[in-house]
Amino acid sequence: xxxxxxxxxxxxxxxxxxxxxxxxxxxxxxxxxxxxxxxxxxxxxxxxxxxxxxxxxxxxxxxxxxxxxxxxxxxxxxxxxxxxxxxxxxxxxxxxxxxxxxxxxxxxxxxxxxxxxxxxxxxxxxxxxxxxxxxxxxxxxxxxxxxxxxxxxxxxxxxxxxxxxxxxxxxxxxxxxxxxxxxxxxxxxxxxxxxxxxxxxxxxxxxxxxxxxxxxxxxxxxxxxxxxxxxxxxxxxxxxxxxxxxxxxxxxxxxxxxxxxxxxxxxxxxxxxxxxxxxxxxxxxxxxxxxxxxxxxxxxxxxxxxxxxxxxxxxxxxxxxxxxxxxxxxxxxxxxxxxxxxxxxxxxxxxxxxxxxxxxxxxxxxxxxxxxxxxxxxxx
Numbered sequence: 001x002x003x004x005x006x007x008x009x010x011x012x013x014x015x016x017x018x019x020x021x022x023x024x025x026x027x028x029x030x031x032x033x034x035x036x037x038x039x040x041x042x043x044x045x046x047x048x049x050x051x052x053x054x055x056x057x058x059x060x061x062x063x064x065x066x067x068x069x070x071x072x073x074x075x076x077x078x079x080x081x082x083x084x085x086x087x088x089x090x091x092x093x094x095x096x097x098x099x100x101x102x103x104x105x106x107x108x109x110x111x112x113x114x115x116x117x118x119x120x121x122x123x124x125x126x127x128x129x130x131x132x133x134x135x136x137x138x139x140x141x142x143x144x145x146x147x148x149x150x151x152x153x154x155x156x157x158x159x160x161x162x163x164x165x166x167x168x169x170x171x172x173x174x175x176x177x178x179x180x181x182x183x184x185x186x187x188x189x190x191x192x193x194x195x196x197x198x199x200x201x202x203x204x205x206x207x208x209x210x211x212x213x214x215x216x217x218x219x220x221x222x223x224x225x226x227x228x229x230x231x232x233x234x235x236x237x238x239x240x241x242x243x244x245x246x247x248x249x250x251x252x253x254x255x256x257x258x259x260x261x262x263x264x265x266x267x268x269x270x271x272x273x274x275x276x277x278x279x280x281x282x283x284x285x286x287x288x289x290x291x292x293x294x295x296x297x298x299x300x301x302x303x304x305x306x307x308x309x310x311x312x313x314x315x316x317x318x319x320x321x322x323x324x325x326x327x328x329x330x331x332x333x334x335x336x337x338x339x340x341x342x343x344x345x346x347x348x349x350x351x352x353x354x355x356x357x358x359x360x361x362x363x364x365x366x367x368x369x370x371x372x373x374x375x376x377x378x379x380x
Contacts, residue, residue: 061125064088076132078104108137160204171197195233205264214345216258220369223253226263227285234270242280249287253301254369257346265342268335269305269362276309283307301368306361312354320352
């Protein structure tokens with residue numbers, strides 16, 4: 001009997017110890033599960049953080065094997081993470097500030113390398129971080145270009161002011177000579193000198209105009225007279241009737257405008273047309289009245305300048321009004337930019353229609369002067 005009791009006690013003790021162990025095991029299992037969930041959560045959080053930044057992050061273990069890359073690396077290097085992890089190369093060449101991927105475009109980058117240590121301070125690898133700064137580099141280059149243009153512009157403006165005064169004197173004396181020698185061969189030469197100087201002054205005016213805000217001084221003017229005057233100057237400037245200028249208008253049109261500014265804009269467009277005609281050709285100018293938009297107080301005057309020149313391709317046509325854009329070896333590239341600015345300052349519009357080998361047509365619309373103002377001008 002005593003042996004049976006001892007055996008029963010032993011069994012009870014074993015069962016109790018087994019239950020305790022089972023309880024401890026389940027508790028440990030629960031803790032391991034919680035720790036696993038926490039580790040997985042932190043891993044997902046770390047992945048989310050790494051994938052949300054625009055900085056490339058690559059982690060190498062102590063053997064130089066890539067163990068982690070973020071989505072920015074895939075985007076910047078045009079490669080999949082699966083092709084990098086487990087390997088020893090990022091499939092790109094780093095040379096100074098430039099990273100050149102094997103299958104992507106080169107880009108400027110800030111690159112840094114840092115050792116990674118565990119809590120005991122032992123090295124477990126290193127991380128390479130790089131950020132695309134191509135846009136920043138472009139802005140730096142653009143800023144430097146603007147700085148140089150500003151310095152050059154200040155110098156050009158000073159020179160333009162110095163040149164403009166003697167040119168005015170040359171134009172004045174050439175005009176006087178043209179009048180005194182009218183009807184003679186020398187008078188024709190003097191007239192061409194005067195016209196040439198006038199166009200040179202216009203080029204200087206473009207540079208000076210570009211440096212400051214355009215503020216028209218309005219007066220009532222007949223646009224027909226301005227156009228006829230400019231076409232006459234064009235005929236006098238070009239020898240041997242290389243370009244035939246024609247002006248046609250349905251009526252006489254009066255505008256409230258700054259005569260000098262509008263004249264400058266029209267000359268810029270005519271010069272553009274002249275330069276687009278390599279040999280002999282035609283430039284036709286037409287003026288007509290057009291209805292204004294609904295609710296407009298006054299109608300519009302439409303001026304069309306059409307040439308028989310080489311025309312423009314799509315890129316040139318879309319960029320022709322940009323400052324400093326020019327397809328010619330000589331020229332400032334300011335003429336058409338100034339023209340559109342002047343027309344806009346007069347609350348008008350300037351459009352261009354052109355195709356290669358089919359010539360170019362500029363279409364200007366400007367508000368006509370009110371009828372009362374026109375009558376007052378005509379009676380005066």
